[in-house]
Amino acid sequence: MGVxxxxxxxxxxxxxxxxxxxxxxxxxxxxxxxxxxxVGVRSPQLPRAVxxxxxxxSTDLEAIVNDPAVDIVVELIGGLEPARSLILKAIxxxxxxxxxxxxxxxxxxxxxxxxxxxxxxxxxxxxxxxxGIPVIQPLxxxxxxxxxxxxxxxxxxxxxxxxxxxxxxxxxxxxxxADAQKLGYAEADPTADVDGLDAADKIAILASLAFxxxxxxxxxxxxxxxxxxxxxxAYAEKLxxxxxxxxxxxxxxxxxxxxxxxxxxxxxxxxxLLPKEHPLASINGVYNAILVEGEPLKQVMFFGPGAGAxxxxxxxxxxxxxxxxxxxxxxxxxxxxxxxxxxDYCQIxxxxxxxxxFYARFLxxxxxxxxxxxxxxxxxxxxxxxxxxxxGFQGELAEIVVVTHDVREGNFRQALAEIHTxxxxxxxxxxxxxx
Amino acid sequence: MGVxxxxxxxxxxxxxxxxxxxxxxxxxxxxxxxxxxxVGVRSPQLPRAVxxxxxxxSTDLEAIVNDPAVDIVVELIGGLEPARSLILKAIxxxxxxxxxxxxxxxxxxxxxxxxxxxxxxxxxxxxxxxxGIPVIQPLxxxxxxxxxxxxxxxxxxxxxxxxxxxxxxxxxxxxxxADAQKLGYAEADPTADVDGLDAADKIAILASLAFxxxxxxxxxxxxxxxxxxxxxxAYAEKLxxxxxxxxxxxxxxxxxxxxxxxxxxxxxxxxxLLPKEHPLASINGVYNAILVEGEPLKQVMFFGPGAGAxxxxxxxxxxxxxxxxxxxxxxxxxxxxxxxxxxDYCQIxxxxxxxxxFYARFLxxxxxxxxxxxxxxxxxxxxxxxxxxxxGFQGELAEIVVVTHDVREGNFRQALAEIHTxxxxxxxxxxxxxx
Numbered sequence: 055m056g057v058x059x060x061x062x063x064x065x066x067x068x069x070x071x072x073x074x075x076x077x078x079x080x081x082x083x084x085x086x087x088x089x090x091x092x093v094g095v096r097s098p099q100l101p102r103a104v105x106x107x108x109x110x111x112s113t114d115l116e117a118i119v120n121d122p123a124v125d126i127v128v129e130l131i132g133g134l135e136p137a138r139s140l141i142l143k144a145i146x147x148x149x150x151x152x153x154x155x156x157x158x159x160x161x162x163x164x165x166x167x168x169x170x171x172x173x174x175x176x177x178x179x180x181x182x183x184x185x186g187i188p189v190i191q192p193l194x195x196x197x198x199x200x201x202x203x204x205x206x207x208x209x210x211x212x213x214x215x216x217x218x219x220x221x222x223x224x225x226x227x228x229x230x231x232a233d234a235q236k237l238g239y240a241e242a243d244p245t246a247d248v249d250g251l252d253a254a255d256k257i258a259i260l261a262s263l264a265f266x267x268x269x270x271x272x273x274x275x276x277x278x279x280x281x282x283x284x285x286x287x288a289y290a291e292k293l294x295x296x297x298x299x300x301x302x303x304x305x306x307x308x309x310x311x312x313x314x315x316x317x318x319x320x321x322x323x324x325x326x327l328l329p330k331e332h333p334l335a336s337i338n339g340v341y342n343a344i345l346v347e348g349e350p351l352k353q354v355m356f357f358g359p360g361a362g363a364x365x366x367x368x369x370x371x372x373x374x375x376x377x378x379x380x381x382x383x384x385x386x387x388x389x390x391x392x393x394x395x396x397x398d399y400c401q402i403x404x405x406x407x408x409x410x411x412f413y414a415r416f417l418x419x420x421x422x423x424x425x426x427x428x429x430x431x432x433x434x435x436x437x438x439x440x441x442x443x444x445x446g447f448q449g450e451l452a453e454i455v456v457v458t459h460d461v462r463e464g465n466f467r468q469a470l471a472e473i474h475t476x477x478x479x480x481x482x483x484x485x486x487x488x489x
Numbered sequence: 490m491g492v493x494x495x496x497x498x499x500x501x502x503x504x505x506x507x508x509x510x511x512x513x514x515x516x517x518x519x520x521x522x523x524x525x526x527x528v529g530v531r532s533p534q535l536p537r538a539v540x541x542x543x544x545x546x547s548t549d550l551e552a553i554v555n556d557p558a559v560d561i562v563v564e565l566i567g568g569l570e571p572a573r574s575l576i577l578k579a580i581x582x583x584x585x586x587x588x589x590x591x592x593x594x595x596x597x598x599x600x601x602x603x604x605x606x607x608x609x610x611x612x613x614x615x616x617x618x619x620x621g622i623p624v625i626q627p628l629x630x631x632x633x634x635x636x637x638x639x640x641x642x643x644x645x646x647x648x649x650x651x652x653x654x655x656x657x658x659x660x661x662x663x664x665x666x667a668d669a670q671k672l673g674y675a676e677a678d679p680t681a682d683v684d685g686l687d688a689a690d691k692i693a694i695l696a697s698l699a700f701x702x703x704x705x706x707x708x709x710x711x712x713x714x715x716x717x718x719x720x721x722x723a724y725a726e727k728l729x730x731x732x733x734x735x736x737x738x739x740x741x742x743x744x745x746x747x748x749x750x751x752x753x754x755x756x757x758x759x760x761x762l763l764p765k766e767h768p769l770a771s772i773n774g775v776y777n778a779i780l781v782e783g784e785p786l787k788q789v790m791f792f793g794p795g796a797g798a799x800x801x802x803x804x805x806x807x808x809x810x811x812x813x814x815x816x817x818x819x820x821x822x823x824x825x826x827x828x829x830x831x832x833d834y835c836q837i838x839x840x841x842x843x844x845x846x847f848y849a850r851f852l853x854x855x856x857x858x859x860x861x862x863x864x865x866x867x868x869x870x871x872x873x874x875x876x877x878x879x880x881g882f883q884g885e886l887a888e889i890v891v892v893t894h895d896v897r898e899g900n901f902r903q904a905l906a907e908i909h910t911x912x913x914x915x916x917x918x919x920x921x922x923x924x
Contacts, residue, residue, distance in 0.1 A: 078638035188631035196623035196807035201515035267835035350799025372631035394602040400702035475828040476858025488762040
């Protein structure tokens with residue numbers, strides 16, 4: 055029997071999720087158990103990028119969370135209300151929840167998780183932090199065997215985009231913000247991003263999972279990037295730093311004294327000077343990254359697109375997949391996400407068929423026309439050159455380095471074999487592939 | 490009732506795992522369900538860094554995999570035999586498996602997983618690839634909703650360490666290898682690392698999970714780094730590249746034509762010229778990183794320590810945790826790794842108590858002794874300075890930038906308040922924290 059979804063909201067993320075679930079080739083086979091039963095929208099007459107049966111679309115969101123056929127409610131309308139009430143009603147009705155709503159979880163997490171535990175349902179929120187980066191599940195599962203002491207994140211793409219451009223262009227905050235708004239990287243009202251509020255929501259959620267305690271959002275210190283000037287970015291650069299908006303959760307005592315207590319935390323969002331060699335220092339543009347540090351792991355970092363329809367749909371769908379696996383697991387059926395699901399062998403293509411760029415270094419006798427002869431041989435086998443450098447000499451021999459455009463490896467090897475026979479060629483000491 | 494482990498092997502990783510499991514404060518509470526029932530070793534008289542009851546240690550590994558009390562066998566002896574036979578026997582006896590043994594899984598995965606599916610048990614292998622980096626579980630679960638087209642990894646720390654040093658020092662392969670062997674970063678027989686065989690094992694495992702098909706290890710093309718010369722590294726640098734040993738699994742057709750078939754794969758390990766701006770280009774030293782690309786996610790990268798007792802113990806323990814959760818889950822008990830396990834609030838420390846470094850920029854009247862006055866004020870409140878720069882002028886005013894050593898934020902703010910009252914100080918336009 056299929057697992058029935060009630061999806062609330064068909065904006066960017068909702069549309070991306072439906073597209074993913076309607077196009078299953080090459081994805082986890084368990085997704086085939088899913089049926090999009092109802093999709094709640096405000097304006098059913100709007101043109102949509104996805105096709106749904108007439109009886110699937112509905113404007114009555116309340117009816118969806120009350121529909122006895124729905125197993126999982128996927129809340130993608132965002133904002134505080136009616137999202138909070140709909141989630142709570144769905145939980146009361148025994149439905150599992152998938153949500154991308156960081157604002158609601160950061161504010162009403164206590165109420166929502168208490169209700170979920172009472173009802174025996176799961177609330178999944180991979181999409182709430184870090185877009186498509188799987189970070190919520192690792193924090194809840196794999197990484198939780200560690201005694202985590204620090205979570206540091208670049209979790210807001212808009213501010214990271216602005217700071218990156220200020221740094222590379224030497225521009226002012228207000229100029230870059232205006233341009234980012236024009237390009238769609240910043241909202242018309244940029245407050246939530248620029249003043250660090252969105253990052254505060256996210257670090258509250260990450261800290262709660264990493265340190266096993268609930269967080270009052272007003273306890274998160276939050277400072278945005280409006281005050282960061284190009285002068286400071288230039289000074290920071292000179293001193294060996296870059297400036298990033300970091301969200302930080304850090305224990306003050308490395309190890310809790312009693313097994314049940316959680317350690318006191320420092321919890322904050324602020325622009326920070328970061329040494330250039332720090333793993334987070336090279337995260338640029340709209341990308342997000344989360345660095346988790348603990349014992350005995352030391353450190354691990356997750357990096358990826360922090361927003362966007364595809365990335366967020368990936369996270370939402372992974373939560374749905376996890377729930378489907380949980381619903382399908384029983385003593386008779388092992389969890390399909392833990393066991394090996396395939397028996398067939400992959401078909402591996404021989405190296406001769408590989409299409410790649412090559413780097414090759416030739417030692418040649420210093421004769422006129424060597425480069426021309428190389429070029430002719432390459433041409434015969436359809437190898438075109440991206441660059442050719444003749445700089446060094448090794449004794450009597452000239453050194454020529456070429457980088458090719460994409461070429462079939464088999465063709466390139468044939469060209470090399472012919473080049474090897476040329477009288478002017480002494481040897482080909484290096485042959486490397488280029489990504 | 491507790492979940493009983495039979496651990497095979499008490500080397501570096503085995504010892505790290507036992508240490509983690511014997512010191513549970515601050516880790517996931519579910520680990521308390523675990524009992525270390527038996528630990529199999531070759532030499533019971535050796536001194537050990539962990540204390541175990543006399544009846545726990547045993548030299549009879551066969552007896553451990555046959556012990557009816559054991560629920561999970563944790564295979565940490567490495568190598569092909571007797572590891573393979575012990576794993577198969579344990580599976581036959583209905584025990585779940587946790588293993589860090591990439592060599593055995595890459596060679597006997599087909600046999601092992603077929604047996605596990607038949608017996609209805611799980612084989613977990615997070616520690617086999619990427620040390621402490623959670624990459625196996627995300628590939629099996631979160632990321633599997635994507636149509637993955639490429640997995641690219643730096644999955645061998647030894648070769649990455651050697652290439653990084655060759656690049657930064659301009660040294661020869663053989664010199665760096667000899668030094669790495671002396672420092673313990675390379676084995677006395679470096680073949681498996683240096684010739685790409687270890688990386689081949691790992692990309693075979695990653696490809697199998699990413700593309701949902703089994704892999705014959707002999708299908709993986711493998712080329713090591715012995716041929717990489719400092720000359721090539723220098724040319725690569727000049728052309729905008731770094732050279733990395735990459736393990737690559739890539740589909741040749743972006744989307745499979747039929748739902749059940751897996752797409753043809755290119756599967757290879759070789760030194761590769763990588764554009765400097767590529768996310769993997771800045772992964773240096775013994776670190777590992779795995780970049781996963783697919784649709785609709787685009788790309789996500791996992792970064793962390795690829796080896797070491799702590800990192801590998803973290804991965805092994807996370808697999809054990811996942812199995813304990815699976816064993817404890819029933820219709821009455823929801824999966825404790827999916828539900829929210831905590832009710833208490835975290836204790837958040839006020840910002841005044843934060844210990845951090847500060848960056849501050851002052852505009853001062855161009856009077857003699859201003860720096861001295863600043864220094865005196867900072868000294869009064871115990872703020873010590875790491876660096877002080879006076880370079881710029883803004884009109885009539887001199888610009889002074891300071892970076893402090895670690896200081897209590899409250900003290901720093903008091904010092905600033907006093908500095909504000911100094912006649913020579915015009916303003917303090919910037920105040921930022923330094924990581």
